[in-house]
Amino acid sequence: MIGNEIKELFGIKYPIIQAGMVWCSGWKLASAVSKAGGLGIIGAGSMHPETFEEHIKKYKAVCNRPFAVNLPLLYPEMDSMVAIIEEQKVPIVFTSAGNPKKYTAHLKSKGITVVHVVSSLKFALKAQEAGVDAVVAEGFEAGGHNGKDETTTFCLLPLVVKSLDIPVIAAGGIGDGKSMLAAFALGAHGVQIGSRFAITKESSAHQNYKDAVVAAGEGATALTLKQITPVRLIKNKFYQQVEEAESKGASTEELVQLLGKRRAKLGIFEGDLEEGELEIGQFSAAILDVPSAFDLVKTLWEDYENEKSSFIKRLS
Numbered sequence: 001m002i003g004n005e006i007k008e009l010f011g012i013k014y015p016i017i018q019a020g021m022v023w024c025s026g027w028k029l030a031s032a033v034s035k036a037g038g039l040g041i042i043g044a045g046s047m048h049p050e051t052f053e054e055h056i057k058k059y060k061a062v063c064n065r066p067f068a069v070n071l072p073l074l075y076p077e078m079d080s081m082v083a084i085i086e087e088q089k090v091p092i093v094f095t096s097a098g099n100p101k102k103y104t105a106h107l108k109s110k111g112i113t114v115v116h117v118v119s120s121l122k123f124a125l126k127a128q129e130a131g132v133d134a135v136v137a138e139g140f141e142a143g144g145h146n147g148k149d150e151t152t153t154f155c156l157l158p159l160v161v162k163s164l165d166i167p168v169i170a171a172g173g174i175g176d177g178k179s180m181l182a183a184f185a186l187g188a189h190g191v192q193i194g195s196r197f198a199i200t201k202e203s204s205a206h207q208n209y210k211d212a213v214v215a216a217g218e219g220a221t222a223l224t225l226k227q228i229t230p231v232r233l234i235k236n237k238f239y240q241q242v243e244e245a246e247s248k249g250a251s252t253e254e255l256v257q258l259l260g261k262r263r264a265k266l267g268i269f270e271g272d273l274e275e276g277e278l279e280i281g282q283f284s285a286a287i288l289d290v291p292s293a294f295d296l297v298k299t300l301w302e303d304y305e306n307e308k309s310s311f312i313k314r315l316s
């Protein structure tokens with residue numbers, strides 16, 4: 001049955017994973033998703049170690065189902081985060097943005113399931129070699145930081161599925177039953193959904209950001225800052241400033257300075273729609289409401305089942 005490997009690997013009911021997302025996925029979002037039968041992920045990327053520990057404790061106080069944390073490997077205080085993961089007995093870790101060789105063996109020696117996010121076949125093979133239990137193959141439709149090769153989910157996923165022996169979770173542009181069906185048809189064992197879950201009641205993002213995403217239509221996002229780390233965001237004033245700087249031949253240092261340190265917090269968490277970084281994926285064009293994440297998991301699965309039935313009818 002589709003999704004069985006992933007359901008067994010994580011101990012969940014539906015092969016639906018809510019992505020780790022800076023300023024969106026704290027304990028509230030993660031626990032709502034896990035309670036509904038998906039896998040909730042606490043995103044550590046925007047948290048200091050104390051905040052991270054607090055979120056894990058709050059999650060455990062309200063939900064006893066499996067959960068994961070997302071650790072972007074470029075994080076400056078990695079050793080403290082790993083110590084907290086061990087102390088708190090976090091069962092699953094999704095690593096991203098860095099070399100999976102660095103922590104995989106250590107985490108696995110503690111009995112932790114490890115998944116790594118990749119944007120290319122080359123990185124997927126490296127992750128498998130590093131010993132991860134599964135990979136997330138993320139196409140460049142996705143919100144947030146992205147691969148330099150700009151490979152779409154449709155092209156990346158079959159390549160990775162064909163070449164790896166471990167389960168592959170699809171990400172990028174998935175947010176309803178039809179896109180889930182497409183991901184499974186391309187060989188995915190599960191789906192990781194970011195943008196759609198960022199715009200839910202339990203997401204800790206600011207209401208201004210949620211409203212901006214609901215209002216965003218086709219073509220509202222772009223992949224920018226490719227000279228530093230490519231990131232997909234809404235084309236707002238900050239994006240225009242980056243474009244202008246780049247068109248004048250700004251150096252990497254100048255772009256790093258323009259970006260500064262708090263842009264994502266300013267946009268996503270504090271709701272500054274002009275100066276902030278409004279990270280979101282291309283799926284934003286299809287996001288028209290702000291449902292509860294708990295309901296969304298159920299709706300996504302029902303929607304997928306309905307789409308599957310009508311597709312089978314269309315085939316016959």
Ligand SMILES: Cc1cc2nc3c(=O)[nH]c(=O)nc-3n(C[C@H](O)[C@H](O)[C@H](O)COP(=O)(O)O)c2cc1C
Nearest residue numbers: 019021022045096142143144172173193194195281
């Ligand atoms: C607001 C936002 C923040 C994100 N932050 C992170 C992060 O901290 N770490 C990470 O690995 N990926 C991050 N991502 C990417 C997601 O984990 C996920 O892979 C991606 O959103 C999937 O594509 P989708 O947005 O089309 O659903 C972020 C995405 C969004 C929309």
